[in-house]
Amino acid sequence: MFKIVSEPIEIESLKATLEDAQAGACVTFEGWVRNHNEGKPVQALDYEAYAELAEAEGNRIFAEARERFALEAIVCVHRMGALQIGDLAVWVGVTAAHRGGAFDACRYVIDEVKARVPIWKKEHYADGASEWINCATRGVGAGVSKKA
């Protein structure tokens, strides 16, 4: 299940959906809003998504992960809207019979989500400026494919 949500992410209830007697490993990833980016102090973030396509692309990533790794379940939830420093922006949970596949698949899912899923992030800086990340057309980020 790949989901775009606007309310705070509740980890415990998501984790409960992964419980499975077949699984010997559960690897989770939490993406938090941090207070700096590329040397600039960040005060807050806005996330925006094209939800219909984001969920379709997210589910394609899950299908790819299942082809590459032996998995039981995959969940990823990404929060939208105005987030503050320390807020949980994205949560990924993967279960598998063994830990190797679970670690690798969790990494694969978050890397692909960041690179491909139509979600955008606007950073608000301490000096009052703001910027859509990866969308600069002049300066350091211009013309560079920055997927990390």
Added chain:
Amino acid sequence: MELQIQYFALLREQRGLSDEKLQTTAATPTELYEELGAKYMFTLPADRVRAAVNGEFVAAEAALKSGDTVVFIPPVAGG
């Protein structure tokens, strides 16, 4: 032909709205983006934007048809 356009993120701000219907002779997403970009001063060049039609990614040179919903995808930044 008439198309429905939805805008997100930087493009939504530069266009000043989230969606609109418009009449165009643009045959492909690239032609449409060039038309809109010239009109509304989009800062992102066409080669940094992906296109989706009716909820699926499409090639930049895919054929548009009347009634399509077109979305341009600026560089993404989830996570």
